[in-house]
Amino acid sequence: MYAARMYRARSDDTWTAARSAYEAGEPAESVCERFDLGRSNFNRRKAAEGWRRADQSDPDPIDLAFDDHDDDLPDMDEADFADFAFRRMTVEARRGRLQAAQGWSRLRDAALRQMMAAEREADRLDAARSRRARRDSADRLDDATRVSRSIQAHAQAVLAAARTDRAAALETTPPPAPELDRLDSPKPRSRADRRRQAALARKRGPP
Numbered sequence: 001m002y003a004a005r006m007y008r009a010r011s012d013d014t015w016t017a018a019r020s021a022y023e024a025g026e027p028a029e030s031v032c033e034r035f036d037l038g039r040s041n042f043n044r045r046k047a048a049e050g051w052r053r054a055d056q057s058d059p060d061p062i063d064l065a066f067d068d069h070d071d072d073l074p075d076m077d078e079a080d081f082a083d084f085a086f087r088r089m090t091v092e093a094r095r096g097r098l099q100a101a102q103g104w105s106r107l108r109d110a111a112l113r114q115m116m117a118a119e120r121e122a123d124r125l126d127a128a129r130s131r132r133a134r135r136d137s138a139d140r141l142d143d144a145t146r147v148s149r150s151i152q153a154h155a156q157a158v159l160a161a162a163r164t165d166r167a168a169a170l171e172t173t174p175p176p177a178p179e180l181d182r183l184d185s186p187k188p189r190s191r192a193d194r195r196r197q198a199a200l201a202r203k204r205g206p207p
Contacts, residue, residue, distance in 0.1 A: 010037060018042070019051055040119040044112055047082040078118070082111040 018035045022028060032042050045051075076084065085108035092101035 010035070015045065019045075019049070022046070022051055023053055025053055040116060040123075043079060043115055043119065047079050047112060047115065048086065048108075050083055050086055078111045078115045082108050082115065085111060 014035055014037075018031050018037060021034070022031045026034075028039070028042060028046075031037065032039050085104045089101045089104035089108060092098075092104060
């Protein structure tokens, strides 16, 4: 079991500092890592509040004569469209066209939902790749452990066989022949002992 990732709300001061760092030119990845922010939440707030980096060009001016029923919208991704819809919503609200503003608000929310869905899918794929990598690593470790145990068992078997052969060889080796000196009387250590030994030899006669 792997520990679930924990999320917590960030303060307004943290988001203000993160926005300032991003708009000053710091990359989004660095900002999220430095302030411990989720990338999905960062992108949603960036799109919702219209954050723009200092090194980015100014957005195209909004065409106030834009026809709400015109389907010829510029080609843009979800984040750009969310920003575009937010600006259109603001313009329409200022002009008192609340119904049109609500329509752009719904489009903006739809774009943000698509961003969230895409990010969740990317996170799911990253998590799946991470789990697969961990499984592969665990499988390689298991294989290495099995090989190590097999080598150890083989070495123990060879050592046991060598000990058995050595014990069998010792059992079949005949005992050494007794020395002739051990059958005779002990060698005399003094002159009197040597004389007694010589007298016994004379009584026995020649062999």
